[in-house]
Amino acid sequence: MALYKHGNHLIHSKDVAFDATYTPGTATPHSGIYRCTGCGDEIASNAGNPLPSQNHKQHGVSQGAIRWQLLVYAQQQA
């Protein structure tokens, strides 16, 4: 589970961007931290880069397929 210390720099959001899940190798839609819905592993990925597959640990049968879901959306200054 992701940790943070300074909560005043994080904002709770109900944006639909947090609802979608992505298969390994999909181009990262938004820079940020992603969580695997199968095993709970967390990774950081930059927009446009492929979401991990090869370097992600093997799943057991009960964990199902690797699916990445946005956990923390990194907002970049315009």
Ligand SMILES: [Zn+2]
């Ligand atoms: Zn996983």
